[in-house]
Amino acid sequence: MPSTTPPPSLAKALPKPGDLVFIRYNDHVFFANADASLYRPWTRETVGWLDYEDEEFVRVVWERYREPKSPEKARLRSTGLAIDRRTILEMRHLV
Secondary structure: OOOOOOOHHHHHHOOOOOOEEEEEEEEOOOOOOOOHHHOOOEEEEEEEEEEEEOOOEEEEEEEEEEOOOOOOOOOEEEEEEEEEHHHEEEEEEOO
């Protein structure tokens, strides 16, 4: 049975959750009362910590913080993006 583990050289190259990453992706564009032929997805770029990934999407977090409550009641809050994998043009380590 073939191994599903990538070779060491490839495993190093693939970002994993917790890694700082750069992602270039095509984003949806909303238009209204306009010439539809002028609109296409925009190519955008983002950086952050790879928080989650599966076959359908990745989640990148730019900012993480605890709510300013007592330490035992503070919840972790995050700001970031969930990106459909089909729109990703490039994803790589930054560090």
